Amino acid sequence: MDFMFSADIRSYKTMRNDELRDAFVTAPLFESGKINLTYTDVDRAVIGGITPAAEPILLPTHKELAADYFCQRREVGIINIGGEGVITVDGTDYPMNNRDSLYIAKESQDVVFESKDAANPAKFYLASYPAHRVTKTVHVPKSKAKCIELGSQETSNERTIFQSIRPGIVDSCQLVMGITELKKGSVWNTKPPHTHFRRTEVYMYFDLPKDEKIFHLMGEPTEVRTLPIESEVAIASPSWSIHSGVGTSNYTFIWAMGGENQEFDDMDHIQVSALR
Ligand SMILES: O=C(O)C(=O)C[C@H](O)C(=O)CO
Ligand SMILES: [Zn+2]
Numbered sequence: 001m002d003f004m005f006s007a008d009i010r011s012y013k014t015m016r017n018d019e020l021r022d023a024f025v026t027a028p029l030f031e032s033g034k035i036n037l038t039y040t041d042v043d044r045a046v047i048g049g050i051t052p053a054a055e056p057i058l059l060p061t062h063k064e065l066a067a068d069y070f071c072q073r074r075e076v077g078i079i080n081i082g083g084e085g086v087i088t089v090d091g092t093d094y095p096m097n098n099r100d101s102l103y104i105a106k107e108s109q110d111v112v113f114e115s116k117d118a119a120n121p122a123k124f125y126l127a128s129y130p131a132h133r134v135t136k137t138v139h140v141p142k143s144k145a146k147c148i149e150l151g152s153q154e155t156s157n158e159r160t161i162f163q164s165i166r167p168g169i170v171d172s173c174q175l176v177m178g179i180t181e182l183k184k185g186s187v188w189n190t191k192p193p194h195t196h197f198r199r200t201e202v203y204m205y206f207d208l209p210k211d212e213k214i215f216h217l218m219g220e221p222t223e224v225r226t227l228p229i230e231s232e233v234a235i236a237s238p239s240w241s242i243h244s245g246v247g248t249s250n251y252t253f254i255w256a257m258g259g260e261n262q263e264f265d266d267m268d269h270i271q272v273s274a275l276r
Contacts, residue, residue, distance in 0.1 A: 001046070001062045002027060002038040009240045013223050020227055024218065026234045029204070030082075030123045033057075035113075037126070039064065042236040043174075043200040043258040046074070048126035049232070052085065052115045059111035069109045075131035076104040076111070077165045077177040078124050079254050081206050085122025088112040089137050096122060099142040099179060101164035103172055106131035125204055127256035131173040138171075140164040145178060157188035167262050174258040182250040189253065193217065193244035193275070194267035199259030201243055204234040208251040216245040222276040242270065 007015060007023040015023070026038040029049025035057050037048035050057055059070045067073055078087060080096040087094045089108050096102060104111060115121040145164035151157030163169070165177040176199075180189060205214050208231040218241050219225045229235060231251070237243035239259065 001064065004038050004040040004236070006040060006042050006236060006238060009220065009238070012219060012225065017227060020218070020225060024236050025227065025229065028232055029125065029234065030232050032121065035059070038234070040236045042202070042238055044130055045200070045202055045236065045256070045258055046126070046128040047202055047204070047234045047236075050113045050124040050126060051082070051121050052113050053118045053121055056112050056114045059113070070111065071104060071106055071108045073106065073130055074128045075106050075135070075173050075175050076126060076128040077175050077256060078102045078104065078126050079164070079177065079179065080122050080124055081254070082123030083120035084116040085124065086114045086116070087124070088114070092137070094139045096124070097141065101140040101145070101177065103138045103140070103165050103170045103175070105135045105137045106173065107134050108137060125254055127175065127177055127202060129174045129258035133173060135171045135173065140169060144169065151186065151188070151191065153185060155188070155191065156186050157191040158183040158186040159189065163264060166264060172262070174262070175256065176262050176264060177254065177256040179252060179254050181252045182247070184250050186250055187247045188244070190244040192269050192272055193221070193242040194269045195221070195240060195242055196261070196267050197239045198261035198266060199257045200239050201237045201255055201257045202234050203237070203243055203253050203255055204232070205229060205251055205253045206231050208247060209249050212247060212249040214245045214247045214251060217242055221270045221274060224275050
């Protein structure tokens with residue numbers, strides 16, 4: 001497991017881009033046959049990519065968690081962005097098609113990831129937060145997610161938000177998670193930008209054509225910094241930071257949030273014209 005130590009609201013202002021990346025951006029998440037996990041001190045989230053090839057991959061515990069198994073005190077959200085796969089939780093199989101979500105409850109002991117076809121492997125994106133009560137493991141196909149249409153072609157931000165792990169669908173402790181898909185020709189996400197002091201958030205951009213980039217905006221609204229980001233890495237946003245971006249093509253991203261309020265609409269919007 002990698003460890004990512006974030007920068008605070010004062011020090012990020014004087015950091016170079018490579019220093020900001022070390023503080024907020026993970027290494028590439030998906031490598032054939034591997035599980036790559038990063039622990040960030042932003043709300044103690046663990047972010048990861050699991051790409052099973054011919055062999056199944058177990059979710060391991062780690063010395064730093066000081067837990068008998070990974071979910072002993074944690075909940076986990078998974079979204080598959082690859083080929084068909086299966087996740088087995090304490091002996092129960094959950095078939096995972098592309099864009100399916102699985103919420104894995106606290107105290108689930110054995111979690112195993114498999115691809116149906118090693119030539120077209122599943123790519124399981126993982127977001128995990130500390131959990132304080134035992135709930136139920138729930139599989140959410142994309143068709144069962146709450147779907148919201150936002151933006152317009154004129155403002156280059158026409159997009160669909162799929163909320164799969166959210167109150168009313170999954171009884172989680174902190175985690176709220178889903179997917180935002182930008183329509184062809186739309187490049188701006190989260191416009192207008194916002195903060196939510198009650199929660200932190202992690203974005204993982206994907207389905208960005210090779211050689212294209214996302215210019216991710218972070219920081220306080222009056223001290224915005226821009227990080228050029230590639231597909232399939234995750235970027236953590238502290239509660240004081242905006243998290244918005246523009247791509248050189250359309251793309252998709254997974255957002256995952258943890259904190260003390262699970263209301264998706266609890267956001268403090270900032271006018272684009274007020275950004276500095
Ligand atoms: O494009 C958007 O708008 C989003 O996807 C917003 C994120 O879901 C978010 O930041 C929720 O707090
Ligand atoms: Zn947000």
